[in-house]
Amino acid sequence: MRTRGDQGAGGRGGGSRTRRPPRPTRDHARNAAYDVVRAVDERDAYANLLLPRLLRERGIRGRDAALATELAYGTLRGLGTYDAVIEMCSDRVPDPDVRDALRLGAHQLLRMRVPPHAAVGTTVDLVRLRIGAGAAKFVNAVLRKIGSRTLEEWVPIVAPDPADDPVGHLAIAYGHPRWIVSAFRDALGGPDELPDLLDADNARPLVTLVARPGRSSVEELEAVGALTARYSPYAAYLREGDPGQIEAVAETRAAVQDEASQLVALALTRVPLEGDGDELWLDMCAGPGGKAGLLDAIATHGDLAGLSKEARERAHAPAADAAPAAFPGGARLVAADVQQHRARLVWQTTRDAAVLTVDGIEPAWRPGVFDRVMLDAPCTGLGALRRRPEARWRRDPHGIAELGKLQRRLLGTALDAVRPGGVVAYVTCSPHLAETRVVVGDVVARRGDVEQLDARAYLPEAGDLGDGPHAQFWPHRHGTDAMFLALLRKRPQA
Ligand SMILES: C[S@@+](CC[C@H](N)C(=O)[O-])C[C@H]1O[C@@H](n2cnc3c(N)ncnc32)[C@H](O)[C@@H]1O
Structure with missing residues (x-):
C-alpha cells in the first residue's frame, strides 16, 4: 500500500539476505497485527476480514485480541502520518516488510499509550525474528528517533504549514489522503469542522444494531446489554461482544x-x-x-x-x-x-x-x-x-x-x-x-x-x-x- 516515498529496496542494515520463514513468538497480538498490515500492503487484503480470521485461528482472545485490533486498525488508518515521520527519521527507503514494522512501531509510539521502551523493544524483537538482525538494528535506530517527539511535535515538522496549505496540513495531521480532505471540505462548505470530522473518522465506530419491526424490538436488544440509541427508534448500541452471538441477530430478526x-x-x-x-x-x-x-x-x-x-x-x-x-x-x-x-x-x-x-x-x-x-x-x-x-x-x-x-x-x-x-x-x-x-x-x-x-x-x-x-x-x-x-x-x- 503506497502513501508516499514508496521507491524500493533499502533499510536492511546492509547487504542482501535470505528471507526467513516467520517464526512464532510469544507476542501473539503484535504478530497478528503485523501479518494484517503486511497482507493489506502486499496483496490488498481487507483488514476487517483477515484480522478476525487470524484471531480465531490462533486462539487470540480478550485483551490480546483488543490489542491486535487496535494495533492493526490504528496503524492502517494513520499510514499517511506515520510514513511522513518515518521518512524524516530514516537515512534510506525501507523495504516494504521493514516499513510495515516501522509503521506498527510508530503507531504505538505516537498514538497509543505504549511506553516508548516497550513500543521499540517489542517491534525490534518482532523484526529480528521475522526479518533479520540487520533490519532489527535499523528499526531500533529509526524508532528511537520517532519516539524522541510526540505526534503534536512531529506534525509541524513533517506537515506543510497550515497557513500555506491548510488541506495538506490536515491530510498529514489526521492521516487522510489530500483529495479526500478537499472533498470533505467542499461538502461541509468550509474548513471549520474538518478537524472534528477527520478525528471522528479515525475512531472506531460503535456497533449499532437494528431491531427489525415485527421481528424483534429494541427492548429485546437492551435485555442482552445493548444501549438505547440516539436517533432511530429501531436502533441500539452494542458496547462490546460479538453481535453474531445475539439470538435476534443470528435469526435475522435484528442486524448490524x-x-x-x-x-x-x-x-x-x-x-x-x-x-x-x-x-x-x-x-x-x-x-x-x-x-x-x-x-x-x-x-x-x-x-x-x-x-x-x-x-x-x-x-x-x-x-x-x-x-x-x-x-x-x-x-x-x-x-x-x-x-x-x-x-x-x-x-x-x-x-x-x-x-x-x-x-x-x-x-x-x-x-x-x-x-x-x-x-x-x-x-x-x-x-x-x-x-x-x-x-x-x-x-x-x-x-x-x-x-x-x-x-x-x-x-x-x-x-x-x-x-x-x-x-x-x-x-x-x-x-x-x-x-x-x-x-x-x-x-x-x-x-x-x-x-x-x-x-x-x-x-x-x-x-x-x-x-x-x-x-x-x-x-x-x-x-x-x-x-x-x-x-x-x-x-x-x-
Ligand atoms: C451501496 S451498496 C448497497 C448497500 C445496501 N443498500 C445496504 O444497505 O446494505 C450498492 C450496491 O449496488 C449494487 N449495484 C451496482 N451496480 C448495480 C446495477 N447496475 N444494478 C443493480 N445493482 C447494482 C452493488 O452490487 C452493491 O451491492
Missing part, C-alpha cells in the same frame, strides 16, 4: 446497521404519497441487504415505533411536503442487485421480500409499477471510512467520473420505475458533492417530472442535517456514517 442507514430507509417510508396505492416497493441496489432488511420488515408489519408526538412537532414540513407519517404495513418489497452473491445475501437477511438478480439500468420491471423506490447507489464509500481502516488509501478520485455516470443512469431508471405521485430515495454512503448534490441536480434538471422534497422534514429525530433540501449525516455530528439522502417525488400526471 448504521443508524443513518436506518434513518434514510425510514424517511422513505414516511413520505405521504400522492394518488392511490402503496403496496409495492423497490430496493434497486439492495446487496448485502441492510436497508432491504428494514424496508422488508416495515413493508410487512408497518413502522411500529412510529413517530413520537415531539418528533412530529419538530418535523419542519414545508408547504409542498405533507407531514411525515408512520407506514401502517401491508406492502411488499422487491429487492434487486446486479451481483448474484450480493442478491443471495439479501435473500438470507429478508423474510417477505422478492429478491432478484437484476441490472438496475436494464430493469426487469415495467415503468411506473412501484410506489416507493430506494436507490442506495454504488459510490466511493467515503462516508464509511471509519469501518475499513485501509479504505481511505485505496480509494481513487479518478473513479468518481465513471461512478457518476452509473449513478445518473440508475437514478434515471429509479425515477422511471416509480409511479406518478410516488417517491424515490437517492442515497449514498459518501458526502462527495460529485456523487450527491451534483448527481441529483443534474437528473432533476434534465427531467421535467420530478420535484425534490425537503428530506429533513422526514427525519425529525436528527438535527444538523444541512441546508436542505437533501439531508447529510456526519460522523462528527451524529456519530453515524456520512450518509446522504435526497427524496424525489415523481409529479402526478396532469
Whole structure:
C-alpha cells in the first residue's frame, strides 16, 4: 500500500539476505497485527476480514485480541502520518516488510499509550525474528528517533504549514489522503469542522444494531446489554461482544446497521404519497441487504415505533411536503442487485421480500409499477471510512467520473420505475458533492417530472442535517456514517 516515498529496496542494515520463514513468538497480538498490515500492503487484503480470521485461528482472545485490533486498525488508518515521520527519521527507503514494522512501531509510539521502551523493544524483537538482525538494528535506530517527539511535535515538522496549505496540513495531521480532505471540505462548505470530522473518522465506530419491526424490538436488544440509541427508534448500541452471538441477530430478526442507514430507509417510508396505492416497493441496489432488511420488515408489519408526538412537532414540513407519517404495513418489497452473491445475501437477511438478480439500468420491471423506490447507489464509500481502516488509501478520485455516470443512469431508471405521485430515495454512503448534490441536480434538471422534497422534514429525530433540501449525516455530528439522502417525488400526471 503506497502513501508516499514508496521507491524500493533499502533499510536492511546492509547487504542482501535470505528471507526467513516467520517464526512464532510469544507476542501473539503484535504478530497478528503485523501479518494484517503486511497482507493489506502486499496483496490488498481487507483488514476487517483477515484480522478476525487470524484471531480465531490462533486462539487470540480478550485483551490480546483488543490489542491486535487496535494495533492493526490504528496503524492502517494513520499510514499517511506515520510514513511522513518515518521518512524524516530514516537515512534510506525501507523495504516494504521493514516499513510495515516501522509503521506498527510508530503507531504505538505516537498514538497509543505504549511506553516508548516497550513500543521499540517489542517491534525490534518482532523484526529480528521475522526479518533479520540487520533490519532489527535499523528499526531500533529509526524508532528511537520517532519516539524522541510526540505526534503534536512531529506534525509541524513533517506537515506543510497550515497557513500555506491548510488541506495538506490536515491530510498529514489526521492521516487522510489530500483529495479526500478537499472533498470533505467542499461538502461541509468550509474548513471549520474538518478537524472534528477527520478525528471522528479515525475512531472506531460503535456497533449499532437494528431491531427489525415485527421481528424483534429494541427492548429485546437492551435485555442482552445493548444501549438505547440516539436517533432511530429501531436502533441500539452494542458496547462490546460479538453481535453474531445475539439470538435476534443470528435469526435475522435484528442486524448490524448504521443508524443513518436506518434513518434514510425510514424517511422513505414516511413520505405521504400522492394518488392511490402503496403496496409495492423497490430496493434497486439492495446487496448485502441492510436497508432491504428494514424496508422488508416495515413493508410487512408497518413502522411500529412510529413517530413520537415531539418528533412530529419538530418535523419542519414545508408547504409542498405533507407531514411525515408512520407506514401502517401491508406492502411488499422487491429487492434487486446486479451481483448474484450480493442478491443471495439479501435473500438470507429478508423474510417477505422478492429478491432478484437484476441490472438496475436494464430493469426487469415495467415503468411506473412501484410506489416507493430506494436507490442506495454504488459510490466511493467515503462516508464509511471509519469501518475499513485501509479504505481511505485505496480509494481513487479518478473513479468518481465513471461512478457518476452509473449513478445518473440508475437514478434515471429509479425515477422511471416509480409511479406518478410516488417517491424515490437517492442515497449514498459518501458526502462527495460529485456523487450527491451534483448527481441529483443534474437528473432533476434534465427531467421535467420530478420535484425534490425537503428530506429533513422526514427525519425529525436528527438535527444538523444541512441546508436542505437533501439531508447529510456526519460522523462528527451524529456519530453515524456520512450518509446522504435526497427524496424525489415523481409529479402526478396532469
Ligand atoms: C451501496 S451498496 C448497497 C448497500 C445496501 N443498500 C445496504 O444497505 O446494505 C450498492 C450496491 O449496488 C449494487 N449495484 C451496482 N451496480 C448495480 C446495477 N447496475 N444494478 C443493480 N445493482 C447494482 C452493488 O452490487 C452493491 O451491492
